[in-house]
Amino acid sequence: MLLGCIGDDFTGSSDLGNTLVKQGMRTVQYVGVPDGPADPEVEAGVVALKSRSIPVEEAVAQSLAALEWLRAQGCTQFLFKYCSTFDSTAQGNIGPVAEALADKLGAQSVIFCPAFPTTGRTIYMGHLFVGDRLLSESGMENHPLTPMTDPDLRRVLAPQVSGEVGHVAAPTVWEGPDEIRAALEAEAVAGRRFVIADAIRDGDLMAWGKALAGVPLLTGGSGIAMGLPGNFTLSGKAGRWRGQGGPVAALSGSCSNATRGQVAAHEGPSREVTAEQVLGGLAAQEVADWALAQDRMPLVYSSAEPDTVRAAQEAHGREKVAAALEGFFAQLAKALVAGGVTRLISAGGETSGAVVEALAPDALEIGPEIDPGVPVMRAGEDLVLALKSGNFGAEDFFAKAARVMEHDA
Structure with missing residues (x-):
């Protein structure tokens, strides 16, 4: 194994796997830290954790355990992957996990780059944009667990790490890898170990990839991995895939603007599940029986409006x-x-993490892309999954995912 990746949720990890496979790297996503060794033909291993919203100490411990397993597989470079909207709180978990990994690896300069231009996530002058909106105006300010109200990533990260946070601005990135490396060295000399990395286009991410060849640790969204495979000698065995037919169902626990639009656009049978119903004892088997009785793809969702979510949280606790x-x-x-x-489709990072933990596959083979950042994944001989981050996917995502799952690549 060459590249070792640690993801803080399951949808983001599959997003990263999708990026690496598209760049020719044979990639497998693992559900938690494996007990035994990896297949020796795997070139990039993605250990998917469910650590985004858990207590900081637990997130750090799980991430360090993943690091040790990846090091044992022979990895020479490591990537800590988090959401392209930098989902975090003043306490973490992005900063503390990154700092713990950096300390363990002896990394003197670590970048933070959640940019993913294909899906509208760009960083300019240290500020994160979603499309033409600042992060704080994108809908993420209403996230039920990690509301993002400040688009300046330097200010967001600073309370979470030791020391001042640095920055490499877009004009330097546009000058190329050599200038990027010089800027990182200057930041390190100035005592700024952790650095926000500007990127507004795919070419910027490719330049960062070349500049980071041989660097022990980097952090970011899946986009920052775009230029990494080119730094390794690869086998050319990525991309093998067979489709899966059979019954299909979709689940949605995301309250993002994108997912709510996808729920509204779904043309098949749908059933809303509210927090009040679940807390009141609604049985999952009852809803499953309803879904299995449908003759078209059923959708079960709890993708409520922000005001509805806040009311439930205030009444019962977040x-x-x-x-x-x-x-x-x-x-x-x-x-x-x-x-x-x-064929099972799941929308929302926390929902998808719970789904994968319940199904407990040992590993997930990364398959073809449905929409930018969302691949199909094989979880067993007769089961494929699509795990979608709340903000990703076109309006017709559910129908498109069902189609892509059926076809060979």
């Missing part, structure tokens, strides 16, 4: 509501697969 909904979707996924579903 953690209680989140845990109840995640547990419900986990049990629902198990019931659907037990009932014969062979």
Whole structure:
């Protein structure tokens, strides 16, 4: 194994795997830290954790365990992957995990670059944009767990790490890899170990990739991995895939603007599940029976408006509501697969993490892309998954995912 990756959620990890496969790297996503060694033909290993919103100490411990397993597989470079909207709080978890990994690896300069221009995530002068809006005006300010109200990534990261946060601006990036390396060295000399990296186009990410050849640790969204495979000698064995037919179902626990639009656009049978219903004892098996009885792709969703989410959180507590909904979707996924579903679509990072933990595959083979940042993944001989970050995907994502899952690549 050449490149070792640690993802803080399951949808983001599959997004990263998709990027690496498209660049020719044979990639496997692991569900948590594996117990045994990896297939020796794997070139990039992505250890998917569910650590984005857990206590900082737990996130750090899990990430360090993943690092040790990846080092044991022979990896020479490591990437800590988080969301392209930099989902975090004043306490973490992005900064503390990155600093712990850097300390373990002896990394003297570590970049933070969640840019993904294909999906509208760009960084300019240290500020994160979603399309033509600052992060704080993109809808992420309403996120139920990690509301993002400041687009200046330097200010967001500073309380989470030791020392002043540095920055490499876009004009330097446009000058090329040599200038990027010189800027990083200057930041390190100035005592700024952690650096926000501007990037507004794919060419910028490719330049960063070349500049980071041999660097032990980098952090960011999936886009920053775009230029990394070119630094390694690859086998050319990436991209093998066979499609999967059979019954299909879709689940959605995301409240993002994009996912709510996808839920509204779904033309098949749909059933809303509210926090009040789940907390009141709604049985996952009851909803699974309804879904399995449909003759077209069913959608079960809890993608409520921000005001509705806030009201439920105020009434019952944020953690209680989140845990109840995640547990419900986990049990629902198990019931659907037990009932014969062979193609399962899940929208939302926390929801998808709960689904994958419930189904407990050892590893996920990365397949073809559905929409930018979202691949199909094989979780078993007769089961394929599509795990979508809340903000990703076109309006017709659910229907498109069902089609892509059926076809060979």
